Amino acid sequence: xxxxxxxxxxxxxxxxxxxxxxxxxxxxxxxxxxxxxxxxxxxxxxxxxxxxxxxxxxxxxxxxxxxxxxxxxxxxxxxxxxxxxxxxxxxxxxxxxxxxxxxxxxxxxxxxxxxxxxxxxxxxxxxxxxxxxxxxxxxxxxxxxxxxxxxxxxxxxxxxxxxxxxxxxxxxxxxxxxxxxxxxxxxxxxxxxxxxxxxxxxxxxxxxxxxxxxxxxxxxxxxxxxxxxxxxxxxxxxxxxxxxxxxxxxxxxxxxxxxxxxxxxxxxxxx
Numbered sequence: 001x002x003x004x005x006x007x008x009x010x011x012x013x014x015x016x017x018x019x020x021x022x023x024x025x026x027x028x029x030x031x032x033x034x035x036x037x038x039x040x041x042x043x044x045x046x047x048x049x050x051x052x053x054x055x056x057x058x059x060x061x062x063x064x065x066x067x068x069x070x071x072x073x074x075x076x077x078x079x080x081x082x083x084x085x086x087x088x089x090x091x092x093x094x095x096x097x098x099x100x101x102x103x104x105x106x107x108x109x110x111x112x113x114x115x116x117x118x119x120x121x122x123x124x125x126x127x128x129x130x131x132x133x134x135x136x137x138x139x140x141x142x143x144x145x146x147x148x149x150x151x152x153x154x155x156x157x158x159x160x161x162x163x164x165x166x167x168x169x170x171x172x173x174x175x176x177x178x179x180x181x182x183x184x185x186x187x188x189x190x191x192x193x194x195x196x197x198x199x200x201x202x203x204x205x206x207x208x209x210x211x212x213x214x215x216x217x218x219x220x221x222x223x224x225x226x227x228x229x230x231x232x233x234x235x236x237x238x239x240x241x242x243x244x245x246x247x248x249x250x251x252x253x254x255x256x257x258x259x260x261x262x263x264x265x266x267x268x269x270x271x
Contacts, residue, residue: 002051002073004193016190019049024186042186044070047080047108047161050190063099067091076102086146096153104157104195107143109135111191112164117171118183128166137162137194138205138223141233148239151199158196164189199240206237206257215252 004012023046048058051071060072071078077095079088085105095101113131118124137160150156168184196202207222220230234255237243246256
């Protein structure tokens, strides 16, 4: 069992804060400012330490393939995924169906965000400002689309860490949509830690205000998902057996919540 699982919510937050402070101290003791100096990103590194501080359980090669598990404890692998889930689809399939491992996908989401900008020539860092953008645990739903066929696997679990973070962005060299590219993301605090043991538990991420039948537009309004994300979320939840197609409303497709206590919850068979 992971150490955080033995703690209450306040204990988890205290542990995470200590790990953040310790990591920053380590970088300063090595004569570095701690920003952009790690071979792996700060967020990824600290989340692994939060799961287990025993580094012997970090970056474990997966037998038979050129994959590496972020954390491996016995027959349980933990994959920390901060971006698109598509790149890990093949690894999840192999670990679940070939090796028969328990797998937990750990998804950190930036619920509260501070932003500073770095001058590319002088390396001067601007004072931080609070970002109006807020991530939320429901963001996980849209990320599930690339691995939708695995969602009802009995050995696949999810863990969402809602965080306060400090983003450092380059002042120039605008990226797509005119946004400055992110140089580094440093976690500051843990706000919540939620585990979803199976596909049916993902229903907790759907707001109670969402009606039994709803359009993608209504899903977007209820969850705050934007662009194609609410559509991806609906299709992923449909694949997981939590939603089914309902009669369209005009030209708008609709979905219906499935009865999780009845016999219509989709169950897939895996080898």
